[in-house]
Amino acid sequence: MCFPLAGSDPEQGRQFLLDHAAxxxxxxxxxxxxxxxxxDIGVLLRSQRVGAARLTRPxxxxxxxxxxxxxxxxxxxxxxxx
Numbered sequence: 001m002c003f004p005l006a007g008s009d010p011e012q013g014r015q016f017l018l019d020h021a022a023x024x025x026x027x028x029x030x031x032x033x034x035x036x037x038x039x040d041i042g043v044l045l046r047s048q049r050v051g052a053a054r055l056t057r058p059x060x061x062x063x064x065x066x067x068x069x070x071x072x073x074x075x076x077x078x079x080x081x082x
Contacts, residue, residue, distance in 0.1 A: 003016040005043070005045060006055075006056060006057060006058055007056065008055065009055070010045075010047040010054055010055070010056050013045050013047075013056040014045065017036050017043070017045055018036070021038055026038040026039075027040045031044065033046075035047075037061070042060055042061050042062065043058055043060060043061075044059040044061050045057075046058070
């Protein structure tokens with residue numbers, strides 16, 4: 001199943017990543033801002049407000065960021081989400 005990671009409903013995006021992880025055995029990580037990441041493939045799914053809507057925005061992270069305990073708590077947040 002395909003899903004557009006950019007510009008989609010955040011709840012559908014989150015469910016897609018959860019389903020993908022369950023099917024393929026990916027490792028999951030929730031960041032301090034409640035974003036969801038599939039650490040072993042380096043995809044971090046964020047959301048941002050666009051007008052009146054909230055849409056998904058993927059961030060692709062280096063493998064070291066996902067594997068290092070130091071970086072896990074310091075994944076780039078790009079400012080406050082609101």
